[in-house]
Amino acid sequence: MWNLARVAASVLSRSRRFSTAIPGPCMVHKRGTDILHDPWFNKDTGFPLTERDRLGLRGLLPPRVISFEQQYARFMESFRSLEKNTEGQPNKVVSLAKWRILNRLHDRNETLYYRVLIDNIKDFAPIIYTPTVGLVCQNYSGLFRRPRGMYFSAKDKGEMMSMIYNWPAQQVDMIVLTDGSRILGLGDLGVQGIGIPIGKLDVYVAAAGINPQRILPVMLDVGTNNQKLLEDRLYLGLRQPRLEGEEYLSIVDEFMEAVHARWPKAIVQFEDFQMKWAFETLERYRKRFCMFNDDIQGTAGVALAGLLGTVRAQGLSLTDFADQKIVVVGAGSAGLGVLKMAVQAAARMAGNNDAFARNKFFLLDKDGLITKERKNLDPAAAPFAKDPGDFMGLREGASLLEVVRKVKPHVLLGLSGVGGVFNEEVLKAMRESDSVKPAIFAMSNPTMNAECTAADAFKHAGENIVFASGSPFENVDLGNGKIGHVNQANNMYLFPGIGLGTLLSGARFITDGMLQQAAECLASYMTDEEIPKGILYPSIDSIRDITAEVGAAVLRAAVEEDLAEGHGEVGPRDLKHMSKVGPY
Ligand SMILES: NC(=O)c1ccc[n+]([C@@H]2O[C@H](COP(=O)([O-])OP(=O)(O)OC[C@H]3O[C@@H](n4cnc5c(N)ncnc54)[C@H](O)[C@@H]3O)[C@@H](O)[C@H]2O)c1
Ligand SMILES: O=C(O)C[C@H](O)C(=O)O
Numbered sequence: 001m002w003n004l005a006r007v008a009a010s011v012l013s014r015s016r017r018f019s020t021a022i023p024g025p026c027m028v029h030k031r032g033t034d035i036l037h038d039p040w041f042n043k044d045t046g047f048p049l050t051e052r053d054r055l056g057l058r059g060l061l062p063p064r065v066i067s068f069e070q071q072y073a074r075f076m077e078s079f080r081s082l083e084k085n086t087e088g089q090p091n092k093v094v095s096l097a098k099w100r101i102l103n104r105l106h107d108r109n110e111t112l113y114y115r116v117l118i119d120n121i122k123d124f125a126p127i128i129y130t131p132t133v134g135l136v137c138q139n140y141s142g143l144f145r146r147p148r149g150m151y152f153s154a155k156d157k158g159e160m161m162s163m164i165y166n167w168p169a170q171q172v173d174m175i176v177l178t179d180g181s182r183i184l185g186l187g188d189l190g191v192q193g194i195g196i197p198i199g200k201l202d203v204y205v206a207a208a209g210i211n212p213q214r215i216l217p218v219m220l221d222v223g224t225n226n227q228k229l230l231e232d233r234l235y236l237g238l239r240q241p242r243l244e245g246e247e248y249l250s251i252v253d254e255f256m257e258a259v260h261a262r263w264p265k266a267i268v269q270f271e272d273f274q275m276k277w278a279f280e281t282l283e284r285y286r287k288r289f290c291m292f293n294d295d296i297q298g299t300a301g302v303a304l305a306g307l308l309g310t311v312r313a314q315g316l317s318l319t320d321f322a323d324q325k326i327v328v329v330g331a332g333s334a335g336l337g338v339l340k341m342a343v344q345a346a347a348r349m350a351g352n353n354d355a356f357a358r359n360k361f362f363l364l365d366k367d368g369l370i371t372k373e374r375k376n377l378d379p380a381a382a383p384f385a386k387d388p389g390d391f392m393g394l395r396e397g398a399s400l401l402e403v404v405r406k407v408k409p410h411v412l413l414g415l416s417g418v419g420g421v422f423n424e425e426v427l428k429a430m431r432e433s434d435s436v437k438p439a440i441f442a443m444s445n446p447t448m449n450a451e452c453t454a455a456d457a458f459k460h461a462g463e464n465i466v467f468a469s470g471s472p473f474e475n476v477d478l479g480n481g482k483i484g485h486v487n488q489a490n491n492m493y494l495f496p497g498i499g500l501g502t503l504l505s506g507a508r509f510i511t512d513g514m515l516q517q518a519a520e521c522l523a524s525y526m527t528d529e530e531i532p533k534g535i536l537y538p539s540i541d542s543i544r545d546i547t548a549e550v551g552a553a554v555l556r557a558a559v560e561e562d563l564a565e566g567h568g569e570v571g572p573r574d575l576k577h578m579s580k581v582g583p584y
């Protein structure tokens with residue numbers, strides 16, 4: 001164990017009661033109903049009589065003081081009875097009802113909200129995060145009650161530097177930013193995509209203990225190309241086509257500069273941008289601002305950890321990763337991010353033999369296998385394009401089924417956003433895999449966009465597979481007391497730790513080295529007892545523990561790269577000292 005892991009863990013344990021990565025006095029300048037209507041400070045009926053006197057609350061609440069624990073029990077009782085009362089109703093109705101009850105608490109009393117979220121993360125993550133958050137975004141205009149976060153639109157050009165000061169918090173540590181152009185696998189949802197930054201930041205609070213008063217979800221509304229939304233009279237965003245080219249970039253530039261001017265150390269996580277802007281903004285900003293793209297970089301680390309776990313599950317040594325044949329379905333921001341990091345890792349293991357490593361990967365998009373013959377080959381996909389006919393005569397545009405039948409891959413990994421592309425035939429073809437324990441990663445979100453279900457994977461590809469999906473599925477009962485374990489390969493296992501480690505390090509940039517350490521930390525987290533059972537990632541119940549470890553790994557990498565400037569009272573020299581290996 002490292003001292004830094006202890007620092008990260010202690011930040012988290014300090015935040016158990018009232019999540020806050022940064023200790024310090026919390027001054028309340030409000031009084032009376034202003035406090036009751038402010039979810040940051042509201043304690044509902046929990047205000048003790050002394051506080052009611054001091055804060056001008058006397059007479060504004062029913063007289064009985066209800067303790068925090070009683071409020072907690074009351075909420076959980078309501079939640080459980082809602083679960084009971086909605087039994088048998090359509091999934092969508094039940095999920096939205098659960099989201100509403102949690103959202104009302106979020107809007108009223110954040111202290112209680114985050115307490116129940118942290119304690120019940122396994123039950124509540126599928127509501128505030130994928131898959132329900134997707135449904136919420138799709139229905140956002142109808143569900144909208146109170147604003148959360150900030151909205152910067154194309155109409156605000158020239159005003160952002162002053163608008164940023166409208167945010168009430170003095171300090172912001174974590175921002176999650178989207179332009180709503182590729183929300184999960186649901187496409188362009190325009191301003192309705194704000195649900196994603198809100199959900200991601202809830203995970204930051206629950207997993208990394210980030211102070212809820214220092215998070216900021218942001219929507220950059222540059223229009224939408226979703227015709228249905230443009231025609232919807234209740235749509236809450238700009239009713240215009242998306243800005244393109246320099247016009248688009250000038251909006252993002254202005255936002256980034258405004259953030260940097262007010263909070264120079266805030267970390268900006270780019271989320272669910274369509275591919276062209278995902279890559280372009282990452283290149284444009286990563287050396288100027290403290291930012292990362294979660295879909296490209298967070299996903300890559302989580303997938304790589306799972307791929308390395310798969311090698312271990314086959315009883316092989318990690319260096320055998322270089323020999324695995326991997327078919328990646330989806331050449332978007334996520335698929336290409338995964339390929340880049342996985343090829344780099346394989347090349348390192350093959351003695352820096354990049355060409356050898358690339359040979360083992362096969363990339364497909366909606367038009368089939370990508371080869372150098374592809375017309376208008378995307379420059380980002382070009383390094384992974386095959387020579388046509390190179391591998392068993394596989395041609396440009398070969399279908400997924402043909403590729404799987406000929407390649408007999410060790411791993412089939414989907415980031416296509418298309419539900420069901422791993423159909424029965426494709427899954428059955430995986431039975432001929434060259435691996436004794438083939439892996440099927442259906443990573444697209446939400447559930448209906450997963451490339452296959454867990455049950456279908458075990459049914460058609462065989463019981464000896466390793467399975468992972470981006471959204472949660474139940475473990476599969478294989479009969480005879482056997483269980484097919486379902487992993488959730490989701491970037492939530494990394495992004496909170498990337499943010500926490502970067503924040504505590506005080507680094508101004510997030511480097512490849514920091515991200516690599518994050519991935520390696522996740523990869524080595526699972527024990528030799530768990531891995532052979534096909535368990536590649538920790539249970540979400542352990543998300544705070546894995547986040548502390550990942551945070552420490554990122555922090556240590558920042559120290560090693562001489563980027564750590566320190567945070568709060570902990571200076572760069574302290575961090576250097578704490579980075580030395582040593583017993584507790
Ligand atoms: N599990 C995770 O942590 C995680 C992380 C990031 C993204 N995702 C999911 O991955 C999906 C894709 O995200 P993205 O940002 O790469 O999207 P994207 O739009 O940038 O890319 C989608 C890619 O899939 C390809 N595709 C479409 N239909 C296909 C088909 N029938 N067969 C093969 N390929 C097809 C497209 O050509 C494109 O290359 C989304 O559903 C998203 O939710 C999951
Ligand atoms: O949001 C998620 O659940 C993961 C990922 O960032 C995605 O875009 O699907």
Ligand SMILES: [Mg+2]
Nearest residue numbers: 271272294295
């Ligand atoms: Mg995303």
